[in-house]
Amino acid sequence: MEKQQVDVAIIGGGPAGLNAALVLGRARKRVVVIDEGRPRNAVTGEAHGFLTRDGIRPGDFRRIAKEEISAYPNVSFVADTAVSIAGADGQFQIATAEGLTLESKKLLFAVGMKDRPLDIPGLAEVYGKSAFVCPYCDGWELRDESLVVINKGAELLHAAPIISGWTNRFSICTNGPDELTDDQREELKQHQVSLYDSPIKSIDSNDGIVHQVVLEDGTTIPCRGIFFKPELVPGSNLPQSIGCDVTEGMIIVDDFGKTNVSGVYSAGDAASRVYQAIIAASKGAQTAAAINNELNMEAWKHVQVSQ
Structure with missing residues (x-):
């Protein structure tokens, strides 16, 4: 089977990958977007904060x-999953789950993150309906409502002031030990924020709308919404498999989206x-411009060498 040859293979078709494809397409580069069609935000009914698309379904x-x-x-576009990558800069070979082989000069990983299974009983039923992870995305819809924040440790002293804006x-x-200092507990108390460290027994809801959080010590906390810290894992292990530096699951890049792998x-x-x-x-667009610039410079220099 003849290999499909492109200038740039984009692995992942979310906002970053799609905007990169748009920029590179307009730059006259041959591009393929490989995406399995299972976005993390599929659980949400609406996406917010995107100018001209506020409230759109993902x-x-x-x-x-x-x-x-x-x-x-x-x-x-290829509706498939990239499963292996070989080769090097200028001649990468990508194999997919359905047996397709592609050859690309450059690679762009826009693989996103994935949620670990939610281990709090009842949280999966409300996730994306009345339980969310980002107040900038969904805080407006829960403004002035009674909420429960599920989080712990020093990060609470960042999350609590932010939530207070809505x-x-x-x-x-905290679903267990709060991991706070006495001073941090006192700060929350001064702002009249109730703190519960008993493990969560269940989240009770109707049709995805939470009405109370039940703790193992018998406490019930009525609420109309939840914000929680998700447990995330990388959307793909392919970057690591070809040598990309990763820290805490995040691919390390420079200001232009470039990894340590050429x-x-x-x-x-x-x-x-x-x-x-x-x-x-926006990062997808910025990185696409950097990739295009690199490709153009390489082609420019190749002509000089050939002459």
Whole structure:
């Protein structure tokens, strides 16, 4: 079977990968986007904070993006999973789960992150409906409501002031030892934030809307919404398999999305701690420009050498 040859293979078709494909397509590069079609934000009904697309369904966002990108025939989409990568800068070989082989000069990992299974009884039923991970994405819909924040440790002294911008009616459940100092507990108390360290027994809800959190010590906390810290894992182990430096699951990149492996880039949630669609898209565009610049410079120098 003849290999499909492209300038850039983008692994992952979320906001970062799609915006990169748009920029590279307009730069006249041959691009393939390999995506398995299982985005992390599929659990949410709406995506927010993206100018001109506020409140859009994640599936509609991808559909519209692909329709716009289809104006550039040099960009193609493969509904598949990349399973292995060989070769080096200028000649990477990508094999997919369905047996397709692609050859690409450059690689862009836009593989995002994935949620670990949710181990709190009842949380999966409300996730994306009345339980969320980012107040910038979903805080407006829960403004002035009674909320429960599930988190622990020093990070609470960052999360609590942020949540307070949307409502001052919230309690904190640490689902076990709170991992706070006495001074940190006192700070929360001064702001009249209730703190519960008993493990969570269950989250009770109706049709995805939470109405109370039940603790193992018998305490019940009525609420209309939840913000919690998710447990995340990388969307793919391929970056590590080809030698990309990774720290705490995040691919290490420079200001232009370049990894330590020549010809390999990353953008979006896979290479960031800020998980917002508009930021992922902007990083995808920025990294695509860097890839295009590298390709153009290589072609420019090749002509000089040939002469």
